[in-house]
Amino acid sequence: MKRRFMRLAALGMTVVTACSVTGCGKGESGSKENSDDKEAKSEYGYLVDYVDVVNSENAEFYTLAMDGDNIYYSGATSNEDWTTGEVYIKQFNIASPDEQKTIVSYDFTEDSYIYIPYVQVKEDGSLLFIRREYDYSDMDVTGEMSETVPELEGLTGEETITEEYLELLGIDLEEFGLVFDDVKELTVGEVVDMYDALTSDGDSGEEYYYDDNGKTYLVTVDAEGKETSSKDVSEAMKDCYPYSYMLGKDGKIYMQTEVIIGADMDTWEMCMFSLDTESGEVEQYTVGTSEVLGMTATGDGQIVVAKYDDEGEVCIDTWDMEKNKLSGKNEDKLDVMWMESMYAGEGDTFFYSVDNTLYTYDLSEQKNTKLFKLVDWNITADNVSWIGGTEENLIVLTEMYGSSNWAVTLNLMTRVKAADIPEKTEITLGCLYAADTITNAVVEFNKKSQNYKVVIKEYLTDDVEYDAGIAEFNNDILSGNGPDLIDLSSLDISSYAGKGLFEDLYTYIENDAEFSKKNLNESVLKLFESDGKLMAMPSTFSVQMLVSDKSLYGDSALTLDKFAEIVKANPDKEIVDLTGRESMLANLYVCNSDYFVNMADKTCNFTDGTFEKLLNICKDLPSDEELWEQMDGEYEESEPEKVSKGTLLFYNLSLYSPEEYQIAGLLFKNGYNMSGYPSVEGGEVTANVYSDLMAISSNSKYKEDCWEIVKTIFESADDMFNIPVDNDALDKMLEEACTPNMEVDDNGNEVEMPSVYGWGDNFELEIYAMTEAEAEAMKTLVNSVTTLVSSTYNEDVYNIIMEESEAFFEGDATASEVCEIIQSRVNIFINEDN
């Protein structure tokens, strides 16, 4: 006995030592890293100068090269419809970004296109660059091929294809590795469509690049732009359309590109091309793995390949320039989800960005360092398109795609001691995910504000589970450390109501002379009221409606009873697109959650037969799973197509733009009804808020400043795909929609050009300008919302309902039993909050 105890004790001690070594080690290193992080943060900061490289719809940016303080970049400017313009390389010094000098420039016309994808500064200060030219003057633009069909005499497009027709159409099947047998059952029209699909990659514009007509030149110019040599490498570069260009240490230009292989045109292979700048020779190698995320060269010219390893994690490999394959030597795993924008750094390093966070990786030390988030230094970007320089003097090129222009900004970042950065009071903005509108508004505010800096705190990051993130968010609010400003979108707002957690925004609106003049959509704001106080304010929303033919339920309201009748009477039709019984129940519940669960009165009501109705409506629908299985791999008709064929009863309308409203009218030509999901009373108009639902914490010390930020967010709201809460902005939106898009046709007459909306391959709608009546109707509709889809229902209750109704659908319980159980469980939930 004694010996056994001793042995056990010894065993225990060993285990413990091992554990405490690793365990404590981990804990400590974890906290150490954190403190390092903080130190780095507190020790250094960046001062940023912004240089707009491109800021217009009619300019393009291609690439950039750096030589000390000199920046060379290639780009293009053009006239309004991109028919003529010039392509250039410009140079400037970072000390004086306004003094830009054009080194070379080439004009292009309607029939040609020029492009400079690669610029390199040589040691003697001369420039080496690649220029590609495309000439369209002697060819049919492939995109317009379909219009050749009617032109062929006597052809409607419905005829079965023959070899003669093919010849007439000028389609060479062999080009795509096809033989006539492959297409013999198709019609002429279908063959033409197929030809179109094969010759374009779907993205209009880029298809031109894949033409054999292109010319490629390797050009050298001196510092003044005088051409010293120009080599035609068109033949060698014929198949090469690189994603990235890299300067290898052997002086060759390496290019990563995908090459079509195999006859089916569907198989692509990742290849590496190397271009010898002296001889103009091009070699092609297979990379051997398709999971390549990106490539770059380090400052020393070592080619680095980022790829997914066997376990699906991002790792780094290098390209062996002697054996011309991946070396497989240096497969260091990086702790990132993916990788974008890799660019050479100094020496053995390279920069990359992931989700607008910058990293640097040192190849020789295998050290991965996270630098910062761009937004930390007030840089917003949709895309990082170049990174260079050193950690001390970092140059980051960012792109923003606005609705009307495209901005490329050079951010010249100088690292300074933190003490040299003017100190500002921090205001925290808490959210689950930072929507772009919020980030952009915050950056805008931060740039302007002298005294405050808004810091965004995201509670759901990649390594945090949803529940845990929500829990932390809630805990933060309650422990008094909560954010000053809170984005409540996609949270259950009802659970925060009545707790005095948030400021009443109505008082802020009233006290704000400017803002109170706004004509706000009151019906939307009402959705976020609690005891007459405005807890949170969205800047945009959308409306969720079911549209159906007028004859389906005439003038009556879409009540649950009516809906049940309709479902029963149409057993062979689809009710709502892709909505099986579970989704239908979920939708019906969510849209009626106020009826079933009344948080104000603390009652719930699942046993008065209404919920039973819901269950019975859904019972005969196919299950969600069946639906998904059915469509798995099969061609699915689009929703409008089904509506027009009459197989689908309700069109699910997400009303986020005037066009969507018009689509309803175009789909149901004999008049239509528009209603939210059926409810007890019927006639609901359901709103949905996706992002920036701002609330101010009652605990905040900077409430007035928070209000300023809320206003900034409200005013910079992206209404591209949303309806603004500000009715004046809505009026503007509707006015635009009512303005016809006039163009001059071939006969010299001014005619209205419709915008064409397409779904899949077969269904298209032409949308003309909105009529005043339609605009008025839409405005009335969106100003009369009655319910809120997102966030009103409680996750717990929802889960209970979905879990219990399963028993009914499976036939294990009757509807009334299920209702009883739900009532019992939800009752507890409600009583808790009493």
Place this chain on the structure above:
Amino acid sequence: MRRKKKKGAAGMAAKTITALIFSVFFLLPIVLTITNSFMSTTEISSNYGKVFSSVSDDEDGREYIGEKVNLKFIPDMVSFEQYWSVLLKSPEYLLKFWNSVIYVVPITLFQIGIASMAAYSFTRFEGKIKTMIFFLYIILMLMPYQVTLVPNYLVSDWLNILNTRWAVWLPGIMSPFSVYLLTKYMKRIPVGIIEAAQIDGAGELRIFWNICLPLCKGALFSAAMLVFVDYWNMVEQPLVLLKDSELHPLSIFLSKINTGETGLAFAVATIYMVPNLLLFFYGEDYLVEGIASQNGMK
């Protein structure tokens, strides 16, 4: 005399049968968990698909789910598929298991260490204050976790250890759980032994280390087992204190088993109870002795 003996034999048989029935009751769930862990995932889902609505889909698409729930003792074919998947294919289970170890072992050892000192103090010196403190310990020991939930959370927040392993370690180590049991046991050490040492001039530390601890080995071990099991089982603490799921122990995973990969659940459950069972078979005698010494409150 003869009659009595016969009656005794019949009684004995009845008692043996009772004991057998109860043994089945006690062992059945454990045995079932273990035998079911040797079923293939397919067999699990065909047997229990109805119970666990979210049986994992394989790459081959939907699996067959039996209409009835079939409780089976013996797998159709012994398969190590579950273990294979758990141990080799999804390292996260092993990681969570390792997490459990990292939490429970230091907590157990340090708690026993600190508690044995406290117990010694309670044994050696009695006074009004200590009696009150001891009463406090008993109350704290018996409190359900939900009562200390908020305090725990607040302290972790103040100490800035929220979402680190320390948030679980420190309250665990400081828990009064084993003080009571150890005190009960130490009080049974004959006073004479200690007094003899005292007369020999031994200091308190020496009495504690050289006399008290060796005499309480059994109780220490038994307390350690109870602490181990208690913390091996913990669900609430890590859920509240650790938001990073990478830090979670296996118990949390098991508590969410219905939403996870049920096909592997039995194997995970088995792996999870193996350390406890080993500990139990190793130290059952100590455990019994430890529990038995607990009779009475003071």
Place this chain on the structure above:
Amino acid sequence: MFLTKVKKQSKKPRSNRKRNRAAASSLFLLPSFAGVMIFFVVPFLVVIYYALIDNPVQKNFVFLDNFIELFQNKAFLLAAGNTIKFSLIAVPLAVVLSLALACVLEKNLPFKSQFRSFFLTPMMVPVASVVLVFQVLFHQNGVINEFIGVFGADKINWFKSDYAMVIIVILFLWKNLGYNMILFLAALGAVPKDVLEAARMDGASEFQLFFKMKLKYLSPTLFFVTIFSIINSFKVFREVYLLTGDYPYESLYMLQHFMNNAFQSLNYQKLSAAAVVMSLVMVVIIGILFVAENHFGKDVEG
């Protein structure tokens, strides 16, 4: 005179030494006590504070409002009711059954030690591990329903009806019987053999022996086990939670559900009030135990 002087002289250093020893032994308590203060006692005072304010953001004192609200809260009353109901069913069963088992095992049964191991195993097994089996057994289409179906009974929706309590009671017994049994076995072992033998000689039946003699010696343990089981029955939450989640069927809704959910839904003050009430109840129960043990303890000794 002389003698007293000597006594006085010898007394003084001795008492000094005793005080030193007391101080030293108090040092042993220090780490544990400090830890308990930091991690349990002081924060608990904060909980009491929370129970007296309206919410953690505004921090207005409302004194007993939270407690009044608590006792008007239907969910709390339901939870308290269920917890008490559960204790009333499970505790007597746990006590009686474990005592019976202890009596069975006390006899020189074949494989006695094996049986003891079997009975004690559940105590060591994590509940989470066996919850799966319970789910399989008690499912709507599960084995138990199949079994009672043989006798023509209707299916019972075990988890979603008033029968749900049965499952939890079984799980509770499964987990706790072994522990209680060990306590009883120890107490039975302590019953003086000679007293029993004397009674047997007097022709007392086993039945009489048990109720007249043994029970008297067992009474402190009986009491201890009862209180312990009551306290453990308050802790049955984890089992229920593992089986049914945050919002179980009404009959399974326990106090800890209430508290857990209050934590999740930010109701710190409600949770704090409930925690204070629960602690008070615990203190009362444990206090009764203390007092009663003094009483019973003397009774047996005397």
